[in-house]
Amino acid sequence: xxxxxxxxxxxxxxxxxxxxxxxxxxxxxxxxxxxxxxxxxxxxxxxxxxxxxxxxxxxxxxxxxxxxxxxxxxxxxxxxxxxxxxxxxxxxxxxxxxxxxxxxxxxxxxxxxxxxxxxxxxxxxxxxxxxxxxxxxxxxxxxxxxxxxxxxxxxxxxxxxxxxxxxxxxxxxxxxxxxxxxxxxxxxxxxxxxxxxxxxxxxxxxxxxxxxxxxxxxxxxxxxxxxxxxxxxxxxxxxxxxxxxxxxxxxxxxxxxxxxxxxxxxxxxxxxxxxxxxxxxxxxxxxxxxxxxxxxxxxxxxxxxxxxxxxxxxxxxxxxxxxxxxxxxxxx
Numbered sequence: 087x088x089x090x091x092x093x094x095x096x097x098x099x100x101x102x103x104x105x106x107x108x109x110x111x112x113x114x115x116x117x118x119x120x121x122x123x124x125x126x127x128x129x130x131x132x133x134x135x136x137x138x139x140x141x142x143x144x145x146x147x148x149x150x151x152x153x154x155x156x157x158x159x160x161x162x163x164x165x166x167x168x169x170x171x172x173x174x175x176x177x178x179x180x181x182x183x184x185x186x187x188x189x190x191x192x193x194x195x196x197x198x199x200x201x202x203x204x205x206x207x208x209x210x211x212x213x214x215x216x217x218x219x220x221x222x223x224x225x226x227x228x229x230x231x232x233x234x235x236x237x238x239x240x241x242x243x244x245x246x247x248x249x250x251x252x253x254x255x256x257x258x259x260x261x262x263x264x265x266x267x268x269x270x271x272x273x274x275x276x277x278x279x280x281x282x283x284x285x286x287x288x289x290x291x292x293x294x295x296x297x298x299x300x301x302x303x304x305x306x307x308x309x310x311x312x313x314x315x316x317x318x319x320x321x322x323x324x325x326x327x328x329x330x331x332x333x334x335x336x337x338x339x340x341x342x343x344x345x346x347x348x349x350x351x352x353x354x355x356x357x358x359x360x361x362x363x364x365x366x367x368x369x370x371x372x373x374x375x376x377x378x379x380x381x382x383x384x385x386x387x388x389x390x391x392x393x394x395x396x397x398x399x400x401x402x403x404x405x406x407x408x409x410x411x412x413x414x415x416x417x418x
Contacts, residue, residue, distance in 0.1 A: 170335030187225025235359020238302025307370035
């Protein structure tokens, strides 16, 4: 009897040990890494807000952000997302053109593809976008989770010249993103696109290596470009938002509750981040005016009509399927 009691006790103790081992350790969580290339103070708050919203919906799922290109440049990030080596990305919606299968998304960097932020959002909610992203998701090994906040439209700032019409661009040396649509548009307007990193830009403008740059009001103010620039022309020629994508390989390993949390956390993040951008832009406009910059009123109609000709003659049917630009324009 004594032996039998000891045997029963041993079996019970072993079962209890197995149960305890199977339980998650206190404070343990599944961790997903999200990468972005912007400096942490710029996009970090958006990544943190998203992580916070995910945690509310699924406490066992933690998102850790790595900003400032810590995990590599965009092409590397997309390659590692496809392989499943990088879990997630927070990025500008326009960079969907970078991964394999995303070439047609270069239309998002064409001048005046979108007439407003509302127009841009109509596109991302459209069947046209769903059709395009489905092809890219399959080839690039990623899943688009949604938009995570509007970005400020891209403008032009200069050190010595007011830009009111496209003719005023002639001869300007501008640091712009050298995506093919932007490069072609700038050259057609008479400007010379200059490749520079963000770290080099301030000194280049101070020394006169470049005459100006394109960015949003928020970046213009936060980077203190008002110290080396005199005029700003809000031509608003490229509009975009932040987006969140996840590796398909990583997504397929998550349980339904985790997948649901990642999707549902997008909406409150998007609302919060868009309001934050609007507030930052308003504060930036007031700030640069106080610092002595002049906000010029550009002839948007002149830029837009000029852009339509540039797209028709040099881009449509070459960088993306013919007629795609007009299909997106027609959504407004």
